[in-house]
Structure formats: structure tokens, C-alpha cells
Amino acid sequence: MNENFPAARPTAGLPLDFEAFFQREQKAFLALACFKLRDRRDAEDAVLEAGRRMYAKWERILAHVNPTAMAYRILHGVIGDFYRSQIRDARVQAFAEPPDRPDSSYLKELGDHEPLDLALDELESRAPLQANSVRLYYLAGLSYGQIAERLGTTPGSAKVSVSIGLQRLKEIMTKRSGRDE
Numbered sequence: 278m279n280e281n282f283p284a285a286r287p288t289a290g291l292p293l294d295f296e297a298f299f300q301r302e303q304k305a306f307l308a309l310a311c312f313k314l315r316d317r318r319d320a321e322d323a324v325l326e327a328g329r330r331m332y333a334k335w336e337r338i339l340a341h342v343n344p345t346a347m348a349y350r351i352l353h354g355v356i357g358d359f360y361r362s363q364i365r366d367a368r369v370q371a372f373a374e375p376p377d378r379p380d381s382s383y384l385k386e387l388g389d390h391e392p393l394d395l396a397l398d399e400l401e402s403r404a405p406l407q408a409n410s411v412r413l414y415y416l417a418g419l420s421y422g423q424i425a426e427r428l429g430t431t432p433g434s435a436k437v438s439v440s441i442g443l444q445r446l447k448e449i450m451t452k453r454s455g456r457d458e
Contacts, residue, residue, distance in 0.1 A: 295335045298348075299328050305427075306352055308417035313356045319363075327355040346429035353409075396449040400442060406430070407442030414439045 306327065310320035330351050331338060341347040401408035406428060413424045414435075424435040 293339065295332050299331070302345075302348065303328075305413070305417040305419055305423075309352065309412060310356055312412060312416045314359060319359065323355050323359045324352070326359075327352040330355065343426070343429045345426045349427045392450060392453060396446055396453060399449050400446050404442065404445065407438045407445060410435055410438035411442040411446060415443075 303324065306324045307320055310323045310327075311317055314320045314323060331348050334351070338344045338347050397408055397412070400411070409428060410424055413419045413427060414421070419427070421432040421435040421439070424430075424439070425432045428435065428438075430438070
């Protein structure tokens with residue numbers, strides 16, 4: 278073997294077939310998207326869009342040092358951009374048809390999750406790895422090894438991130454509830 282060329286990167290047990298990979302990860306993708314977007318239909322749309330982008334970049338993903346972590350970065354990007362793209366689409370449609378009145382029941386449903394959402398957002402601004410570890414462990418139901426694979430860390434680091442992240446999340450929520458009273 279020529280020393281000038283690096284050895285092929287392992288694909289971390291990833292199937293070479295995109296469809297097999299997407300089917301394996303779809304439940305975790307959807308759980309994460311549902312938590313962030315709060316609406317199952319929106320989450321499904323976001324996961325499908327992320328899947329489309331992953332498919333377009335599949336060879337680059339397989340060549341990446343940590344292919345699963347790269348796929349999750351794509352999903353996080355799509356989730357972050359989801360509502361911005363919805364707003365752009367709504368502006369384009371506003372010229373074509375008159376606007377409908379919004380349904381306020383949706384806002385009530387979102388309000389029930391607001392304290393946790395705000396606390397997780399604050400934690401993510403301070404410690405994104407811990408916030409994402411907590412989401413993947415408690416909301417997607419992934420093991421520490423699976424979290425490590427998706428976030429590009431070790432299982433021990435994932436376990437510590439979940440533990441410290443949960444502790445910080447409790448502190449943030451306690452501090453916030455004390456402020457509200």
C-alpha cells in the first residue's frame with residue numbers, strides 16, 4: 278500500500294445503501310424532529326427534506342470520518358431552517374391567495390411545552406453537546422453508544438454529557454420557575 282494515500286475511512290457499520298441507513302435511523306430522526314418542531318406533520322416534512330439532502334450527499338457522508346454524525350448535522354440544519362422556509366413559502370403564497378386566520382388551539386398546545394423548550398434552548402446556547410445528548414437520550418430513546426456515534430464523541434462522553442446536561446437543565450428550569458413566581 279502506498280504511504281502517500283490515507284487508508285480508507287471506516288463507515289462505522291453504516292450500510293452502503295442509503296435506504297437501509299435511512300430506515301435504520303428514521304425513528305430517531307423523527308423523534309428528534311418532533312421534539313424540536315412540536316408538530317408531527319412538520320417533523321415528518323423536515324425528516325423527509327433531511328433525507329433528500331442526505332441522499333444527494335450520500336457519497337460524501339460515507340467518506341466522512343463520522344458519517345452518522347454528519348447525517349445528524351444535516352438533520353439539525355434542516356430542523357433549524359424549517360420554519361424559516363415555511364415563512365418564505367407563506368410570503369410567496371400570500372400574493373396568490375388571501376391569508377387564512379390562524380388557529381389559536383395550536384398555540385395553546387405549544388405553550389404547554391414552553392418551559393422545557395426555553396430551558397433546552399438556554400442549555401443549547403451554553404452547551405450544545407449536552408442539550409443534544411439529553412434530547413437524543415430522553416426523547417429519541419437512544420443508548421449512550423448510539424448518541425456517541427451521532428454526535429461524534431465516545432460513549433463515556435455521551436453518558437457524562439447526558440448526566441451534566443440533565444443536571445443543568447434542572448437548574449435552569451428551577452431558576453426560571455423561581456423567576457415566574
